[in-house]
Amino acid sequence: MHKSTKKGISVLLATTVLASPFVVVPKAAYALTVDDISADDTSADEETEYTIEFEIDKDLKAGDEIFVKFPSGYAVKKVKKSDVELEDDDGDEIDIDSVSVSSNVVTIELDEKISKGTELTLTIDKVVNPEDKGSYSIGVKTSKETTYKNEKITIGKSSSSSSSKNDFSVSQSSKVAGEDISLTLGKFNLSSSTKLKTGKYIYVDFPTKDMLPKSISKSDVKVNGYKADYVTILSDNSVRIEIPSGANGDSSLKIEFDKSAGITNPSTADDDYVYKIEYDSKKYTSKEVEITGFTKASFDVELSDRSAGARSSYTFDIDLSSKVTSNTDITVEFPNADMVPPVMSGYSITVNGDQATHVSASGGKVSFRTPSGFKSTDELTVKFALDAYLTNPKTAGTYSLTAKVDGKTYRSKNFEITGISAPVAVDNTAATIGLTRATASTPTGVQIAIKALGAPITRTQGFIEVVLPAGFRVPAYIPATSVTVNGVAANYVGVRGQNLIIVPSQDIPANTAVQVNVLEAGGIVNPAATGVYSISVYTSEEKGLLFARPATIVALNGVSFKANVASFTKSGKTTAMAAAPFIVNGNTLMPASFFRDGLGMSVTWTATTAKVVSGNTVMQFKVGSNVATINGQNVTLPVAVQAKNKIPALPLRTITDRTGYNIIFVNGNYTVYK
Numbered sequence: 001m002h003k004s005t006k007k008g009i010s011v012l013l014a015t016t017v018l019a020s021p022f023v024v025v026p027k028a029a030y031a032l033t034v035d036d037i038s039a040d041d042t043s044a045d046e047e048t049e050y051t052i053e054f055e056i057d058k059d060l061k062a063g064d065e066i067f068v069k070f071p072s073g074y075a076v077k078k079v080k081k082s083d084v085e086l087e088d089d090d091g092d093e094i095d096i097d098s099v100s101v102s103s104n105v106v107t108i109e110l111d112e113k114i115s116k117g118t119e120l121t122l123t124i125d126k127v128v129n130p131e132d133k134g135s136y137s138i139g140v141k142t143s144k145e146t147t148y149k150n151e152k153i154t155i156g157k158s159s160s161s162s163s164s165k166n167d168f169s170v171s172q173s174s175k176v177a178g179e180d181i182s183l184t185l186g187k188f189n190l191s192s193s194t195k196l197k198t199g200k201y202i203y204v205d206f207p208t209k210d211m212l213p214k215s216i217s218k219s220d221v222k223v224n225g226y227k228a229d230y231v232t233i234l235s236d237n238s239v240r241i242e243i244p245s246g247a248n249g250d251s252s253l254k255i256e257f258d259k260s261a262g263i264t265n266p267s268t269a270d271d272d273y274v275y276k277i278e279y280d281s282k283k284y285t286s287k288e289v290e291i292t293g294f295t296k297a298s299f300d301v302e303l304s305d306r307s308a309g310a311r312s313s314y315t316f317d318i319d320l321s322s323k324v325t326s327n328t329d330i331t332v333e334f335p336n337a338d339m340v341p342p343v344m345s346g347y348s349i350t351v352n353g354d355q356a357t358h359v360s361a362s363g364g365k366v367s368f369r370t371p372s373g374f375k376s377t378d379e380l381t382v383k384f385a386l387d388a389y390l391t392n393p394k395t396a397g398t399y400s401l402t403a404k405v406d407g408k409t410y411r412s413k414n415f416e417i418t419g420i421s422a423p424v425a426v427d428n429t430a431a432t433i434g435l436t437r438a439t440a441s442t443p444t445g446v447q448i449a450i451k452a453l454g455a456p457i458t459r460t461q462g463f464i465e466v467v468l469p470a471g472f473r474v475p476a477y478i479p480a481t482s483v484t485v486n487g488v489a490a491n492y493v494g495v496r497g498q499n500l501i502i503v504p505s506q507d508i509p510a511n512t513a514v515q516v517n518v519l520e521a522g523g524i525v526n527p528a529a530t531g532v533y534s535i536s537v538y539t540s541e542e543k544g545l546l547f548a549r550p551a552t553i554v555a556l557n558g559v560s561f562k563a564n565v566a567s568f569t570k571s572g573k574t575t576a577m578a579a580a581p582f583i584v585n586g587n588t589l590m591p592a593s594f595f596r597d598g599l600g601m602s603v604t605w606t607a608t609t610a611k612v613v614s615g616n617t618v619m620q621f622k623v624g625s626n627v628a629t630i631n632g633q634n635v636t637l638p639v640a641v642q643a644k645n646k647i648p649a650l651p652l653r654t655i656t657d658r659t660g661y662n663i664i665f666v667n668g669n670y671t672v673y674k
Contacts, residue, residue, distance in 0.1 A: 031057060031145070031149070032054060032055070032056055032057060032140065032141060032142060032144075032145055032149050033054060033055045033057070033149065034052070034053070034054045034140050034149045034150070034151045035053040035054060035055065035119070035199075035201075036051075036052075036053045036151070036200065036201055037050065037051070037052050037053075037138050037151040037152075037153050038050070038051050038153070038278075038281055039051075039127075039129070039153060039281060041129070042129070042153065042154060042155055042156065042281045043129065043155075043156075044129055044130060044131055044132065044133055044155055044156060045128065045129055045130070045131045046128070046129050047078075047126060047127065047128045047129075048125075048127060048128075048129060049123055049124065049125040049126075049127070050123065050124045050125075050127050050138075051121065051122070051123050052068065052121075052122045052123075052124070052138070052140060052151075053119065053120070053121050053122075054119070054120055054122070054140050054149070055117065055118070055119045055120070056114060056116055056117070056118055056120065056142060056144075057116050057117065058116050058142070058144040059113065059114070059115055059116045060110055060113065060114040060142060060143075060144065061110070061113045062097070062110055062111055062112055062113060063097075063109065063110065064109075064110050064142060064143045064144070065107050065108060065109050065110065065142065065143045066086075066107075066108040066110070066122065066140070066141075066142050066143075067105055067106070067107055067108075067139075067140070067141050067142070067143075067148070068105070068106045068108075068122070068124065068138065068139070068140055069104060069105045069138065069139040069140075069141075069148055070104040070105075070106070070127065070136075070138055071104065071130075071136050071137060071138065072104065073130030073131065073132060073136070074104055074127065074128065074129065074130055074136070075127075075128035076101055076104055076106055076124075076126075076127055076128070077101055078126040078128070079099065079101055079106055079124060079125070079126050079127065080099060080126070081096060081098060081099040083099075083124060083125040083126045084096060084099050084106070084108060084122070084123070084124050084125075085122070085123045086108065086120060086121070086122050086123075087120065087121045088114070088118050088119075088120060088121075089118055089119040089120075094110070094112060094114060094120070095110070095111035095112045096108055096109065096110065096111055097109040097110060097111035106124060108122070122140075129155050130155055132155075133155055133156035134154070134155060134156065135152050135153070135154050135155075136152065136153055136154075136155055137150040137151065137152050138150065138151060138152075138153060153281060154280075154281060167188055167277075167284040167285050167286065168185060168186040168187075168188035168253075168277070168284060168286050168287070169186070169188075169286065169287050170183070170184070170185055170275060170286045170287060170289050171183070171184040172184075172265070172289070173259060174265065175265070175289075175290060175291055175292050176265060176291075176292055176293075177265055177266060177267055177268060177269050177291050177292065177293055177409070178264055178265060178266075178267045178408070178409045178410065178411065179264060179265050180259055180262070180263070180264050180321045181259065181263055181264060181265055182256075182257060182258055182259040182261075182263075183256070183257040183261075183263055184254065184255070184256045184257075185204065185254070185255040185256075185275055185277065185286065186252070186253050186254040186255060187224075187252055187253065187254035188252060188253060188254075188284065189251060189252050190251050190252060190253055190279065190280075190282070191280075191282045194251065194279070194280050194282060195249050195250065195251050196223070196224070196243050196247045196248060196249065196250045196251075196253065196279075197243060197248060197249075198229075198243055198244065198245045198247075198248040199229070199242065199243065200242075200243050200279075200280070201240050201241065201242055201243070201279075202223065202240070202241045202243060202253070202255070202277060202278070202279045203234075203238055203239070203240055203241075203277065203278040203279070204238065204239045204241065204255065204275065204276070204277055205236075205237060205238050205275065205276040205277075205278070206237045206238070206239070206263075206275060207237075207266055207273035207274060207275065207289070208237060208266045208267075208268075208273075209236065209237040209407060210264070210266065210267055210404075210407040210408060210409065211237070211263055211264055211265065211266060212233055212237065212239065212262075212263065212407070213233075213261070213262030213263070213321070213322045213406075213408075214233070214322070214406070215233060216231045216233060216239065216257075216261045216262065216263075217231070217260075217261070218230055218231045220257060220258040220260050220261035220262075221241060221255070221256070221257055221258075221261065222254075222255070222256040223241060223243055223244055223247045223253070223254070223255055224246070224247040224250050224252070224253065224254050225246070225247075225254070225256075226244040226245075226246030226247050227244060228241045228242060228243075228244055229242040229243065229244045229245075230242035241255065253277070253279070255277070262321055262322040264321055264408055265291050266291050267404070267408075267409035268291070269291050269292050269293040270290070270291055271288065271290040271291075272288045272290075273288065273289045273290075273291055274286050274287075274288055274289065275289070298318065298319065298410045298411060298412070298413075299316050299317055299318045299319070299403075299410060299412050299413065300316060300317070300412065300413050300415075301314060301315070301316045301400075301401060301412045301413070301415045302314070302315040302316065303392070303415065304386060305392070306392065306415075306416060306417055306418050306419075307392065307417075307418065307419050308392055308393060308394055308395055308396045308417050308418070308419060309391060309392060309393075309394045309543075310391065310392050311386065311389060311390065311391050311392075311462070311540065311541060312386070312390060312391070312392050313383065313384060313385050313386045313388070313390075314383070314384040314388075314390055314401075315381070315382070315383045315384070316381075316382055316401075316403070316412060317379065317380065317381050317382075318379070318380045318382070318403060318405065318410050319378065319379055320377075320378040320379065320380060320405060320406075320408070320410075321378075321408055322378060322406070322408075323376050323377060323378045324370065324374075324376070324377065324378070324380070324405060324406050325370070325374055325375075325376045326370055326371065326372050326373060326374040327357075327369050327370060327371075327372065327374075328369060328370045328374070328405065328406050329367065329369055329404075329405075329406060329407075330351070330356075330367070330368055330369065330370070330380075330382070330403065330404065330405050330406075331365055331366070331367045331368075331403070331404040332365070332366050332367075332382065332384075332401060332402070332403050332404075333364055333365045333401060333402045333403075333404075334364045334365075334366070334390070334401050335364065335393055335399040335400070335401060336364055336393060337363040337364040338364075338391070338393070338394070338543070339364060339390055339391055339392065339393065340361050340363070340364055340365070340366060340390060341361065341388075341389045341390075342361060343361065343496065344359055344360075344361045344366060344388055344389070345359065345387075345388075346358075346359040346368065347385075347387075348384060348385045348387050348388035348389075349366070349368055349382070349383070349384055349385070349388060350381075350382075350383045350385075351368075351370050351371075351374070351380055351381070351382055352374070352375070352377065352379075352380060352381050353381070354370070354371050354374060355371060356368035356369065356370070356371065357369050357370075357371050357372075366384075380405065382403065386458075386461055387461055389540055391543075392417050393417050394543075395417070396416075396417050396418050396419060397416075397417055398414045398415070398416055398417075399414065399415055399416075399417060400412045400413065400414050400415065424452075424453075424454050424455065424510045424511050425454065426451065426452035426453065426454045426511060427451065427452070428450060428451050428452065428546060428547045429451075429547075430451055431448075431449055431450050431451045431537075431546075431547050431549070432447075432448070432449045432549060432666055432667055433446065433447070433448050433449075433535045433537070433548075433549035433551065433666070434446075434447045434448075434551070434666025434667040434668075434669050435447075435526065435551050435666070435669065436520055436560070436562070436669050437520070437526065437560040437569060437669070437671070438526070438551070438552055438553060438554050438558060438560060438664050438669075438671035438673075439526065439553070439554055439555065439556050439557075439558045439560060439569075439570075439571075439671065439673075440526055440527060440528055440529065440530055440553050440554065440555060440556050441525065441526060441527075441528045441556060442525065442526050442556070442560075442569075442572060443520050443523065443524065443525050443526075444520060444524055444525065444526050445517065445518050445519050445520040445522070445524070446466065446468075446516075446517075446518040446524065446535070447515075447516070447517050447518075447666070447667040447668075447669065448464075448466065448514075448515070448516040448517075448537060449513070449514075449515055449667060450464075450513060450514040450515075450516070450537065450546070450547075451513055452510075452511050452512060452513060453508060453509075453510055453511065453512055453514060453539065453541075453542075454510060454511075454541075454542050454546075455510055455539070455541035455542050456507065456508060456509050456510045456541065457504060457507070457508040457539060457540070457541055458507060459491065459503075459504055459505055459506050459507045459508075460491045460492075460503060460504075460505065461503070462503070462504070462508075462539065462540045462541050463501050463502055463503045463504075463539070463540045464485070464502045464504070464514070464516060464537065464538070464539050464540075465499055465500065465501055465502070465537070465538040465539065465540070466499065466500040466502065466516070466518070466535065466536070466537055467498060467499050467500075467535065467536040467537075467538070468498045468499075468500070468524070468533075468535055469498065469533045469534055469535065470498065471527030471528070471529060471533060471553075472498065472524060472525065472526065472527055472533070473524065473525035473527075474495060474497075474498055474500070474524055475495065475522070475523040475524070476495055477495060478493045478495055478500065478518070478522045478523065478524075479493070479521075479522070480492055480493045482518065482519045482521045482522035482523075483500075483502055483516070483517065483518050483519070483522065484515075484516070484517045484519075485502065485504040485505070485506070485508070485514065485515070485516055486504075486506070486508070486514060486515055487515070488504070488505050488506055489505065490502050490503060490504060490505060491503045491504060491505040493522075500518065502516060526553050527553050529553070530553050530554055530555055531552075531553055532550045532551070532552050532553075533550065533551050533552075533553060534548050534549070534550055534551070535548065535549055535550075535551050536548040552664055552671075554664070554671060554673040555673060556571050556572070557570060557571055557673070558570070558671050558672065558673030559598045559599065559671065559672045559673070560669070560670065560671045561577075561581060561594075561598075561670050562581075562668055562669055562670065563580070563581050563582065563583055563588065563668050563670070564580050564581065564582060565580055565581070566578075566579060566580035568594065568597075568598050570598060575597060575598070577590075577591050577593065577594055577597075577598075578591045578593045578644075578645055578647045579591040579644035579645040579647060579649060580644075581594075581652070581670070582644070582649070584639045584642070585638070585639055587638045587639045587651055587652075587653065588651070588652040588653070588665075588670070589639070589641075589642060589644070589649035589650060589651060589652065590649060590650055590652045591644060591645070591647050591648075591649055591650075592605040592610040592612070592621075592647055592648045592649070592650055593605075593647060595612050595650070595655060598672070599614075599659075599661065599672065601613065601614045601659070602614070605647060605648050607623070607643065607646050607647075607648075608622065608623045608624075608643070608648070609621065609622050609623070609648065610641070610648040610650060612650070612655060614655075614658075614659040615659070616631075617630065617631060617658050617659060618630070618631055619654075619655065619658070621637075621641045621648060621650050622641060623641050623642065623643045623648050624640055624641065624642075625637075625640055625641060626638075626639060626640040626641075628641075628654065630658065635654075637651050637654055638651055638653070638654070639651060652670075652672075656672060660674055661673065661674055662674070
């Protein structure tokens with residue numbers, strides 16, 4: 001089905017009258033005009049869709065009606081509102097309030113205003129052609145006219161039989177995929193008794209939509225050697241050509257497209273492309289056309305780093321076959337999917353210096369658009385900045401990329417990836433990840449100790465990515481001041497779902513240890529459900545997981561504290577301790593009051609002694625002694641009891657091991673729980 005997008009042409013009637021007070025000036029005659037009526041299938045007794053193109057010469061308002069009268073022999077009783085579509089000359093759909101059928105008249109009630117001079121395209125599906133072959137007149141009018149304007153259509157030979165293979169030949173200036181071409185279709189004889197008629201339309205279906213520019217000048221198209229009267233690119237892969245007066249009455253057809261028309265070969269090589277031409281409801285098919293692979297490349301690619309596996313910027317200039325403006329679709333396909341990150345920001349891509357919009361990445365392809373207000377041009381400079389996080393292929397060799405701009409495909413010249421930039425082999429088996437608080441539903445910090453990086457991170461460009469599992473509550477924004485990398489505030493912290501993107505403010509060489517601290521002020525909250533959760537670490541410069549570590553979340557009544565900090569937290573409440581915990585020879589000593597206030601045990605003490613009772617376990621300690629009495633038995637302690645702020649400090653592990661408590665200790669953070 002072919003739809004017109006031509007605007008109606010107003011006719012100016014000039015009337016000259018003599019100067020006289022009694023002269024009567026006749027009113028201008030208005031009449032609806034029908035440009036074309038066609039059917040998808042002109043076979044007898046076939047159900048098909050009809051397309052009617054007509055111009056109205058009076059304003060229509062909501063509630064006015066359009067009538068289409070089919071002659072006797074047609075069956076239109078199946079037609080419903082869903083089978084009818086009405087478009088204006090800009091291709092915009094016009095609202096229809098209702099559709100009814102009476103006898104062989106289809107009545108369409110409008111739901112909006114249409115201005116006079118508008119050329120309309122009306123499609124009606126579910127129309128059944130007459131059983132008898134012949135010429136039939138279909139009438140069109142509106143509620144502003146009293147008589148129908150008729151146009152004939154021939155019913156008989158089926159659309160499938162009206163077209164045979166190899167009806168006409170195709171000549172093109174190049175067979176190379178994606179190249180600009182001049183194109184000639186025919187010359188060939190039309191079907192018997194068919195002749196070209198001025199003002200009627202020829203439809204040319206191209207093999208692929210990407211062959212066509214946004215518009216074609218009529219001066220670039222000839223019909224039988226005469227410049228076309230009007231050329232329109234339709235919404236599909238079709239071109240509509242209005243027959244010029246010079247070709248009127250011809251029984252043969254030859255269509256020529258100059259190279260300046262902007263037509264290109266299909267972007268993919270193949271040997272069975274065909275063109276189709278439709279005129280006067282008859283269809284013609286070309287011989288098969290072969291399109292070969294690329295023989296020349298059109299643009300160079302500049303890289304900031306050509307090392308295999310390295311992160312690099314990519315910049316290239318493209319000379320286009322036609323001009324592009326705002327909101328033009330561009331897709332760049334890189335040699336392999338590993339080069340492209342799963343998410344890419346528009347800030348990282350510019351087109352002629354302007355930031356790209358509507359950026360998306362899928363596999364090895366990155367799609368985006370030129371921004372609003374983009375200046376019309378046929379030359380593009382596309383740049384993927386270093387912070388787009390594109391990485392070169394891992395293997396040295398010769399590569400190329402393609403760019404599809406406004407449906408046209410351009411291929412780059414080959415570029416070389418040289419050398420090996422493999423990450424340094426490092427051992428992170430001793431790397432740790434810890435939470436400052438391990439209790440459920442509690443705000444927590446995250447402390448990550450990376451033993452070494454396999455590849456360097458460049459400040460303000462590379463990043464460390466921390467993936468928190470589902471259950472952790474991660475705020476949409478974390479201030480950079482809440483995160484440090486090797487003691488220095490991060491340059492930037494981004495949040496992507498459960499992932500933290502941490503960009504350091506300093507260069508970090510390969511094979512260097514890294515300490516990342518996300519402070520509790522960052523707003524991360526532990527899961528509500530207890531259990532073991534796995535936290536993962538990645539970097540922008542190394543493929544795959546760097547390492548992952550389990551984090552145990554315990555019930556809210558667990559007790560959290562830090563070495564050298566004189567307080568503990570339980571059930572969300574922080575309580576001061578008589579003395580800060582401290583470490584002697586790898587053993588943690590706690591003030592005796594902690595076991596009472598934090599763990600709920602029965603504790604008594606003096607300046608030199610302490611007694612702790614938990615259930616049936618009775619433990620007695622003496623300051624300066626490394627021997628304790630537990631249930632009447634002497635037990636050697638790992639370190640002697642010490643006094644701190646006039647209160648005995650007792651070995652934590654000795655007491656928790658005998659009272660059923662567990663200890664989580666990572667990076668100076670403790671949680672004691674049952």
